[in-house]
Amino acid sequence: MGHFRDRGTDLWVGQMSVGDCWIYKDLKEGYESLLTDCAEPHTDQVIGTAQAPAGMSYDKAGDNATKLCSNKFESSWAPGSERAVFGWMADEEDWEQGFTKVVCTVSREDNAKTTGKISAPSAV
Numbered sequence: 001m002g003h004f005r006d007r008g009t010d011l012w013v014g015q016m017s018v019g020d021c022w023i024y025k026d027l028k029e030g031y032e033s034l035l036t037d038c039a040e041p042h043t044d045q046v047i048g049t050a051q052a053p054a055g056m057s058y059d060k061a062g063d064n065a066t067k068l069c070s071n072k073f074e075s076s077w078a079p080g081s082e083r084a085v086f087g088w089m090a091d092e093e094d095w096e097q098g099f100t101k102v103v104c105t106v107s108r109e110d111n112a113k114t115t116g117k118i119s120a121p122s123a124v
Contacts, residue, residue, distance in 0.1 A: 009035045013090040020046040041113035044105040058095040069104035076121040077106045
């Protein structure tokens with residue numbers, strides 16, 4: 001959070017930054033990702049991005065977003081059974097314009113909220 005984004009802002013994937021914490025809220029059409037302070041209860045923390053392979057279609061990337069992130073981050077950020085890594089994509093229009101990175105988050109496996117920022121594995 002900072003001068004340009006307030007707590008409670010519904011973040012688009014392209015607005016998420018490493019270290020951001022947010023609350024996943026399921027909607028009938030899609031979801032909300034509400035920015036929050038990591039000290040407050042939240043469902044997800046952004047840990048990085050994974051580049052989709054060149055030429056990968058939007059639909060194929062949608063089917064593989066979490067796998068792309070898991071391959072890159074799971075062994076270091078979610079090595080046990082308590083945490084899971086997930087992948088989030090921009091919409092198809094952004095994808096077609098070249099935003100082909102998948103935003104990766106770490107969450108609790110049981111989807112429960114947690115408090116506190118998870119330290120980067122190299123910082124432990």
